[in-house]
Amino acid sequence: MTDAQPALPAEMAAVEITTPGGPKVLKPASRPVPAPGPNDVLIKVAAAGVNRPDVLQRLGHYPPPPGASDIPGLEVAGAVAALGAEVSGWKIGDSVCALLPGGGYAQYALADAGACLPAPKGLSLEEAAALPETVFTVWANVFDDAGLKAGETLLVHGGTSGIGVTAIAMAKAFGANVIATAGSDEKCAACLRLGADAAYHYEKDAWEQDIATKGGADVVLDMAGGDFVARNLSCLNPGGRHVSIAFLRGAMARVNILAVMQKRLRLSGSTLRARPAAEKARLAADIRREVWPRIKRGDIRPTLDSAFALAEAAKAHARMEAGGHIGKIILKVD
Ligand SMILES: NC(=O)c1ccc[n+]([C@@H]2O[C@H](COP(=O)([O-])OP(=O)(O)OC[C@H]3O[C@@H](n4cnc5c(N)ncnc54)[C@H](OP(=O)(O)O)[C@@H]3O)[C@@H](O)[C@H]2O)c1
Incomplete structure (x- = not known):
């Protein structure tokens, strides 16, 4: 750490997974405020995003990668509270949002400096906290890997999921056509409101036949697998x-x-969390250059479903697992 850092509390409020299981295994806890390593930024968290991988971690199916916090939470927004000795480009008090390998459900969280982005002006910190996990995932897969171009058509399943709403917003902002699917008529209507050009009920409609006769798709972002x-x-x-x-x-x-x-089809896939820090920093730099200006212009806006207090993380998970949400679920922290 550098010398001129303000004093920090020794302990912080956090939410931990007490044992694998249902939402109620998420319990408020007191943990030591983590100390930044050389390349880390310590963030005083204002809001943390809730993502489906947090649910999988809570169930015991998605352990944190080596070295990551066991506290759930893959994205936060807040203010820089301390800097590792080798960090440049950030200063105490900067408003940031960051992709984390874990540890977001807490008053303080560590992020690799390369996985931090400025919290976009014009967005609340709750909205900024809703960005990193899905923006990195959609950028890495739809744009960096699959190379979606303006004028092409993206098919995304789960159009109202956290990933889905971000995929619709980003693909439209880059000039692509978007076809979404969802599991209810209400969610299909929401996909259209969010900017999708067409939406199909993935259980009731013969979506693949209709898409094939109406110009087809060039890229599929698939979270379904199996028969899809x-x-x-x-x-x-x-x-x-x-x-x-x-x-x-x-x-x-x-x-x-x-x-x-x-x-001449290409099939690929990826996970985000386990990627090396250098890879996430490369994605962050591309996102800052390509996506952040579109957020600033208002072409891409996060879609928030609901917000819960940090201590109510169990309720936030229950809402996600009930499946009624449209867009992102957020934890408010202070
Ligand atoms: N590989 C990566 O790097 C990465 C990163 C982040 C997330 N993910 C994955 O991406 C998925 C979405 O994450 P999220 O946080 O956006 O979750 P989420 O908001 O909870 O959304 C889950 C979505 O899955 C859809 N779904 C559930 N069961 C389905 C089924 N049997 N058939 C078709 N669709 C089904 C739901 O559609 P309906 O509600 O319309 O039924 C819903 O839209 C999760 O599986 C998550 O693990 C992967």
Whole structure:
């Protein structure tokens, strides 16, 4: 740490996973305020985003990567409270939002300096906290990997999920057409309100047939896996790209290799959390250059579903698991 840092409390309020299980295993706790390593930024958290991977971690299915906090929470916004000795480009008091490998459900959280971005002016810190996890995920998969271009068509499942609302907003802001699916008529209507050009009920509609006859898709952002993979591939155009980020319908899929060859399709996938810090810093730099100006112009806005106090993290998880949310769920921290 550098010398001129203000005194910090020794302890902070946090929420911990007491044992794998339902939302009630999330309990308020007191933890030591973490000390920044050489490349870390300590953030006084104003708000933390809730993401589906936090639910998986709480259930015991998604352990934190080595070295990461066991406290859940993959994104926060707040003010820089302390800096590691080798950090440059940030100063105490700066408003930031950051992608974390864990530790967000707390009054203070450590972020690698390379995974911090300025909290966008014009957004509240609650809105800023809703950005990092989904913006990094959508950027990394839809743009960096699949190379979605203006004029192309993106198909995204779970259009009202945290990932889905961000994918719709980002793809539209970059000039692409967006087709979304959702599991209810109400959520399909919400996808259209959020800017999608078309929306399908993923259980009731023969969406892949309709998409194929109306120009097809060029990129699929898929969180479903299972039976959806073959359906996705059937409505991809020649040269199409299929990116997997989850497998809510199953990890195993049957794929027609002939169709992959004939249409020159590309299948890929990724996880964000375990990527090395340097890789996240590269993504952050690209996002700051390409996405942040569009947020500043108002072309991309976060969609917030609801906000809960930090101590009510269990209620926030229960809301996410009930599946009624549209957009991001946030924890307010102070
Ligand atoms: N690989 C990565 O780097 C990465 C990063 C972040 C998140 N993720 C994953 O991305 C997914 C979305 O995350 P999130 O935080 O945005 O979650 P979320 O807001 O809770 O949304 C979950 C979405 O999954 C959809 N869904 C659930 N079961 C489904 C099924 N059987 N078939 C089709 N769709 C189904 C839901 O659609 P309806 O409500 O319309 O039914 C909902 O929109 C999660 O699986 C998460 O683990 C991956």
